[in-house]
Amino acid sequence: MQPNVNVISLVSVGRHPQSGRARRAEQDGRAVELGLKLAGKNLTVVHAGNPQEPVLRQYAGMGLSSLTVLEQAQGCDALPALVSFLTENSVNIVLTGVRSENGESSGMLPYLLADQLNWPLVPRVADIVSVSAESAEVLLALPRGQRRSVIVTLPFIASVDNAAQEARQTAFGPGLRADFHVLAMDTVVDEAAHQWKITAAKPRPKRLKVVKAKTAADRMKAATAKPVGSGGKIMKNETPEEKAKAIFDLLLEEKVVR
Amino acid sequence: MMLDWLVPTLISVLLVLAGIGAVRRMNMWRAGQAEKVDMLAGLLAMPKRYLHDLHHVVDRDKYISRTHVATGGGFVLAMVLVVFVHLFGVDSKILAWALLAALVMMFCGALFVYKRRINPPSRLSKGPWMRLPKSLLTFSITFFVLTLPAAGVLPEGFGGWLLTLVLSVLILMSLSEMLFGMTWGGPMKHAFAGALHLAFHRRPERFGGGRSTGLKPVDFGDGVSVKEVLGVAKPTDFKWNQLLGFDACVQCGRCEAVCPAFAAGQPLNPKKLIQDMVVGFAGGTDENYAGSPYPGIDLGHAKGAPNQIITDGLIHPDTLWSCTTCRACVEECPMMIEHVDAIVDMRRFLTLEKGSTPNKGAQVLENIIATDNPNGYAPASRTHWAADQNLPVMKDVKQADVLFWVSDGAFDMRSQRILRAFVKLMKAANVDVAILGDEELDSGDVARRLGDDATFQSLAKRNLATLSTYQFNKIVTTDPHAFHCLKNEYGDFGSDALQNVEVLHHTTFLNRLVKDGLLQLEPFKGGKVTYHDPCYLGRYNGEYEAPRELLASLGIDVAEMERSKFRSRCCGGGGGAPITDIPGERRIADMRMEDVVSTGASMVAVGCQQCTAMLEGVVEPRPVVKDIAEILAGQLIEETH
Amino acid sequence: MSDFSSTARSLNNGVRRDPRNEWIARNRLHPLHDSVMSARQGEVRGPSGLLRKNPHIIGFIGPNGIKRIDRANLSSTELNSKKRTSEAQETLLPLHIVENPDGYIMVVADMVGGRLTRHDKDILGLAHQLATEKAAVAVVLVCFGENKETQFDLAGVDRLIHLAGQEFNGFAPEARLAALEQIETQFYPDYWLFPDSVNGGADLASRLAARLGERPATQAWQVNGTQTICRGASSSVDISRATPRILMLLEECADAIDRTRHQVLPLALDVNVNTKQRLFDQGQIAVDSNAVPLAEAEFILSAGNGIHNWDQFHAAAAALGATEGASRVAVDDGFMPRSRQVGASGTWVTARVYVAVGISGAIQHMQGIGQCDKVVAINTDAGCDMVKRADLAVIADSEEILAELTRLAQQHASLASLEEKSDAA
Ligand SMILES: Cc1cc2nc3c(=O)[nH]c(=O)nc-3n(C[C@H](O)[C@H](O)[C@H](O)COP(=O)(O)OP(=O)(O)OC[C@H]3O[C@@H](n4cnc5c(N)ncnc54)[C@H](O)[C@@H]3O)c2cc1C
């Protein structure tokens, strides 16, 4: 559909939030979806890691005839492999997720790539509207479903937001049949990360509404006052005006009405 | 007489043409995939299958069953005798008289066929089928007259050449329909294909009162090479005897009349679906189809060919996704055609090859794959519902008399009430029971009905592996869908985990407890109660009585709905239909609730959490919906210590 | 009003007398008498201590007996006791003074809408925690573009770098990054702190980290001078690591400053941004609240079988700026499109506020709103499940309440536009 743009989507192994099992990552799936929209059958999908990883078949099942794997051992830095792959292949657009679902989840990868390749980066895109020979118009996803239009020169990197088109269903058969091009890579062990101590996430206590009252009366008031909107306030016998006012106050307090 | 040769010639020419047609037709079926069938045994069993099994179904409509016996029986006998008397010229008065008798019988039958066709119900196809009674009458009258001389009633050569000529024209007309039409796609095709279909049926277990409802597994090959296509993409991807089965359809529309999706105005009509399958493997369009269309889809646009992808132009995927797999059509089909198998086969292609399961389908399948339950709950929270139930877990006890298969209702607050009620009853009866806890996985029912047999098989194998590590005598479950999988579908995966294990639905099990006097129950004093048969308990597993006996044991006189037992109407919850959620004009559950309301009942008893959810999804006010376990638990007289 | 620290609020509560005002109030012949009186009536303290305007008493009767609206707000600015808060605090909160800092901690704020966000303030709080571990370190707030914040002093800003140039407005990561690099060379800060947010904080931080070649800590939530704990792997693990120089911090990583005032001294920066621009902001696209995808919407007004006046419902949603949702019954009956269905077989929404009008709360519907923060129910049946789930439930006819809500929303909007004008003046 677009004029000869070379699009690459980078994919990683995701993590299901409830079971913790490996899965197709939300945003990476969307990056593939967006890539398919831009490049159709010509999309290249690249993973740096273990070519035996079954989850890769889930990406392939989105209708990819092949998938490129830059073979790496676990705990290695994907960056050098990707940089050398991208410099060797003439690429116009690289799509990634915003943040990986596994590991450090720093979201730095697209930035490091962009910096090393000296390409511009557009963060959190919801869509790529059009691509011409020199530039592309992209829509950034802003909170509350808002969008910003940005023009970016080619080649560029875009990280794909959850607001982008959802990844299509993966089909089992084509996923199994897809070819994997496995490229051996020099691997660099991520030394720094080996120093880290990784533990299961401790629950963070919700911040209490600490009331630093200056007088006893204030403290009393704070202790007895029902926090607004917390838990099942029912208004039955008030006038409609009062009831609507209560709702409206809540909307104001939550800042959804401004 | 100068035209002596005419009648035998006509008969033999048409017989030859019929023979050619038969070979041609058989080749069409043979374009399907290979399937092992014991041909000889099938052919030998065929008459009995016809007289017993098929007739048993037809006999639900006495009018048409008598008509069919007279017409069909008369025709078959007459045709055989015609060959002897008129083709081979066997000169025997006895044969001639026998032929006359057969023709009279056929004539009487044909009269009734004619009468039915004067003002046919909408489920019947029109078109060529309206011609059939006339052809039948013509056949019987013509050969009757023709046979009179042979029987010695009339002198040889009676009527001269003119009559012979007239009779010959009539012979041509009727025999074209009866012989030529039989193998070249006319209405009489059903007799030819139907007979062979009975002989080579893919589920021979169904004959002689048996039941065969488990879906056949997809063959994923040896794990090295992947098959070219999974599921059925093109008509030729069906097994050859499935194609044969489609050809057996008489377009009686009984399936259409019971199909809940059709009634709800969703784009599905099982009769049309079978006819489209025929259009597919024979090639052509649906222009000549003269029955009710798929609701909301016009006739005449569907095109098919043996090697064309079915969902590209022949059938819209929504048609396939509308089916609730309730098996009402299969139960009702006099030709014992397997609609559900065909539908799921085609769904397999859509899911496994195209990745186009509609609406929530993709998400549900993804959840099942990543969390072993359809809603994507944390697998480690599966047993939270039982935190206060004090239920032994198999991992700890290793063995128990009864293994309680909880199923995914464990995650759903409404279903948990059913689970607790059942546990309460088991405790009252001191049953030695244990659960699998977090080791239990989704049974795979939804994945399989949505066409994802890969996921189903993975779940089945993992569940079987878990089961095989423990000792128990019975598995009991409150979920008819899991019940069906465990009982009828897990057997295909070469595990002996369920050997010598009785798989029971909780109503069956509770009924035993009540009969053994292990539960003290108070009579039920509420209002009128009706009972809804869940498809996967009733039609899939034949359990109609235990729930009714249980209700009777509470003193409840069930106010039966018109559609009950094997004719029960689906709640709309099966086959992943609530997930694919194909829009229609109405909701199936609403129609079912109307059935309930029309009995005047204030409560509808069910035996399935899915039915409970579907019926409770009907907007209030409506009768109360309760699982039988809940009703029983409410009447339990608890011993006071 | 979480934008202000709680101390400021309680001070505000002690209404200060204004002798001149009182004098005018007593003197009925004073030309400003009417407006003073109306201003007083117009302002009522609500139960939460907020000043509320009585919308009916806008303006004053001019000398010739005609009602005037003082749009320029000329008379009220001086008279109002509202805007004199900082003066009051000066006398109460101790001023935190950093004389000659020998180190800097840079806090790059999101400043959504030109004001410090709660997230920004938490990070300023954290900056001060880190600052106490060193000698004389100043906490510097770096912000770009529009600035409407009036309370930097109370939020803990010792020094301020405000880059107000046109080139920093909107989406301008290249220019902003260049400015940050400038800061880096000019001040070489001890730490760079950013909110790990979708409002630009994480983006800018990542750019800076990549440019400086420093490995940042992301999703950090417990930080001291030596060790930082970050969330990783979709928030399923904690990563403990040495504290790096660039940090992206989660909300509530520290408490905001609330007991001191700070100097807010401007720091000079020689900005000369001349990077090659490759990103061109075309501006924000106005997305109508009803065009927002349901799953992304923040505020949903949802209709069920209890809606009988659909025009009114749509009007209410428009007036409130809410995204429309629906129950399955409303969809089945053809009043709402399928894409608006909330629930098990529709969309699972994540709205912060979900207002269910005439929806009974069937379990399949509830599944769809499991992640909503605040649920409001408007229903005639006090016993229905939606009322049980709701944080605020109103037992009344939907039509009545929607009419009233629409009126309130319109009133609020016209008031807001009035204030906007007077603010500008
Ligand atoms: C498999 C399945 C999936 C489903 N999926 C969904 C889904 O995704 N989403 C969904 O919404 N439903 C779903 N349902 C349907 C669900 O079970 C309910 O039927 C439906 O949510 C009820 O919609 P309702 O609350 O609008 O209607 P009702 O249940 O009829 O409730 C109407 C409410 O409006 C109140 N009311 C009436 N008049 C007024 C008035 N004048 N002013 C104020 N209040 C009034 C009534 O008190 C009542 O509480 C599903 C059901 C099934 C079985």
Ligand code: SF4
């Ligand atoms: S199984 Fe049920 S829903 Fe499906 S076609 Fe047959 S009758 Fe219709």
Ligand code: SF4
């Ligand atoms: S499929 Fe069976 S029930 Fe349906 S029309 Fe054909 S013969 Fe009749």
